[in-house]
Amino acid sequence: MRDRKASPDAWGSYQARGRRGGQGWWYALGLLALAAVLVVAVGPGRVSAWFGAEDTSALPAETSRPENAPATPPAMKPTGAHPFRGSPAARWADGRAGITVPAARATGWMSRKQVADALADTVDFLAASNLDPAVLRGERPREAIDLINPRQKDIQEFLKTAFGRTPTREHNPLRLFSRFDTSLVQPATKVVKTRGRLDFREGTNGALRVTSDVTFVYALERAGGGEVTRTIVRRELVVNWDDPSKVITEPGTFSLVSFKSTSTNGGCDQKNPVFAPTFDSDRAAGSVEGSGPEKDPYDRSESLDTMKDSDECGAASRI
Numbered sequence: 001m002r003d004r005k006a007s008p009d010a011w012g013s014y015q016a017r018g019r020r021g022g023q024g025w026w027y028a029l030g031l032l033a034l035a036a037v038l039v040v041a042v043g044p045g046r047v048s049a050w051f052g053a054e055d056t057s058a059l060p061a062e063t064s065r066p067e068n069a070p071a072t073p074p075a076m077k078p079t080g081a082h083p084f085r086g087s088p089a090a091r092w093a094d095g096r097a098g099i100t101v102p103a104a105r106a107t108g109w110m111s112r113k114q115v116a117d118a119l120a121d122t123v124d125f126l127a128a129s130n131l132d133p134a135v136l137r138g139e140r141p142r143e144a145i146d147l148i149n150p151r152q153k154d155i156q157e158f159l160k161t162a163f164g165r166t167p168t169r170e171h172n173p174l175r176l177f178s179r180f181d182t183s184l185v186q187p188a189t190k191v192v193k194t195r196g197r198l199d200f201r202e203g204t205n206g207a208l209r210v211t212s213d214v215t216f217v218y219a220l221e222r223a224g225g226g227e228v229t230r231t232i233v234r235r236e237l238v239v240n241w242d243d244p245s246k247v248i249t250e251p252g253t254f255s256l257v258s259f260k261s262t263s264t265n266g267g268c269d270q271k272n273p274v275f276a277p278t279f280d281s282d283r284a285a286g287s288v289e290g291s292g293p294e295k296d297p298y299d300r301s302e303s304l305d306t307m308k309d310s311d312e313c314g315a316a317s318r319i
Helices: 020-042 044-050 110-132 151-160 282-285
Strands: 185-202 209-224 228-241 254-266
Touching: 110 185, 110 209, 110 228
Parallel strands: none
Antiparallel strands: 185 209, 209 228, 228 254
16 A cells, blocks of 8 residues: 655735726636636535545445546545545445435336335345444344345355354355454444445346445544554345245345455455454554555446455555
8 A cells, every 4th residue: 555645736826916996806806706606616525626635525326337446535644533534435425325226116026116125125234234333343243144045055054154163264254244353443433434336137037136336434443542544345245036936035035146345454364254454553564464466445447256266465555
């Protein structure tokens, strides 16, 4: 990760010469009026960016995959008062509000209302897995698990091992749920920044297949307070809301088709069942996470399908 210090531009000033007959006052007023129009037309967020300040204006909802990574804001370190400062997430929505849900329509075996309910329940799962404060501090994600088809044997086996005494790399709760080592960190804010979207289509046997691609940004400070850092987790999830006349399932539950994730500043031990973030001072002391090519954790322009599963702990271009 590159540490770039902000270097705001130096702005000069000048005073217009007065004109005969008081015309200088009209000239100055005209400039002020023009400046006011520019602020309204361009937006206060961008105008502040011209002066080296951070643009915190809210982004429009994400309705499709972006073409590029988000722009790099001015390099400013996070603080307890401003935990998302210097991050693209400063412009993202809070919690569930950052997950775009498309309009429902009758699909497969489901009516429009059933599709709307299934989409809402899918967001409930994402929230219960990645936003619930109890889950974030390491408690069992009971509400999320209750939404998974209990007849899906392979997933039930995954959950049993993941929350057992000896989780493995393949059976690690972090593959589905966000949890942190509370002996190391605590939330710097109750807010979790999110950006992503849901989509749906008809799947096998007339099932409603829902896909989600969401990035979660957690602001954290050392246990007991102090230095602030961030952990970024991106998750792609595919679920089937199956037709009970064709698939053995339980009402109000879905079957997991696939789940992929990537995390930044969560630790490199892939058997550790909780995220263990590091701080700038740790990295300055030589405890540096990542040795591979730098990647931007805020870049949502490519699917996780294009990224190869690897044991290597990559480096991040920004946190």
